[in-house]
Amino acid sequence: MVKKPEKNFSFSENITVESNPLGECKNITSAEGLNDQLKQDVVGVLSQIFDPEIPVNIYELGLIYKIEVNAVNEVYIQMTLTSPHCPVAESLPNDVEQKTRKLRGVKDVSIELTWEPPWSPDLMSEAAKLELGFI
Numbered sequence: 001m002v003k004k005p006e007k008n009f010s011f012s013e014n015i016t017v018e019s020n021p022l023g024e025c026k027n028i029t030s031a032e033g034l035n036d037q038l039k040q041d042v043v044g045v046l047s048q049i050f051d052p053e054i055p056v057n058i059y060e061l062g063l064i065y066k067i068e069v070n071a072v073n074e075v076y077i078q079m080t081l082t083s084p085h086c087p088v089a090e091s092l093p094n095d096v097e098q099k100t101r102k103l104r105g106v107k108d109v110s111i112e113l114t115w116e117p118p119w120s121p122d123l124m125s126e127a128a129k130l131e132l133g134f135i
Helices: 036-046 091-101 126-131
Strands: 014-019 025-027 064-070 074-079 108-113
Touching: 036 064, 036 074, 036 091, 074 091, 091 108
Parallel strands: 074 108
Antiparallel strands: 014 025, 014 064, 064 074
8 A cells, every 4th residue: 555655855956846737847946966867867757657447648638737846756656546545555556656766867756645526527638638538
C-alpha cells in the first residue's frame, strides 16, 4: 500500500506541476539548480500509465493533481482515482510509485492518494475528452 514516507521531504525549494483541465503543465515555482528534466521525465512516465478500464493515460485523464521535485530529486505525487471503489485502487498508486522510482536520478518517491477534490470528467485534457467521445 502506498503511503507517505515517515521521513519528511523538504519541498521549500521545488518545482510544482499541476495538471489542469486542458492537460497542460504549468511551472508554479522553480529554484536554481533543480532538475527540470527529471520533472518532465516524471510526467512522461505518468503519461505511459493507463487506467485499465479507460483507454487514456492517467495524466491526460486528470488523475494527477500535483507533482513536486525537490532540490535533492525526491518526488512527491498527489493523485486521485476515478472512484474510491475503483478496482485498481491499491495497484495503480503502487504502479505510479514503482515506475517513477525507476527513473534515473530519482532519490525517493512519495505518493499521496486523495479524494479531494473528487475526480470528474472536467479534469480530463481536451485530447482525453476527444478520445472518449466527450466532445
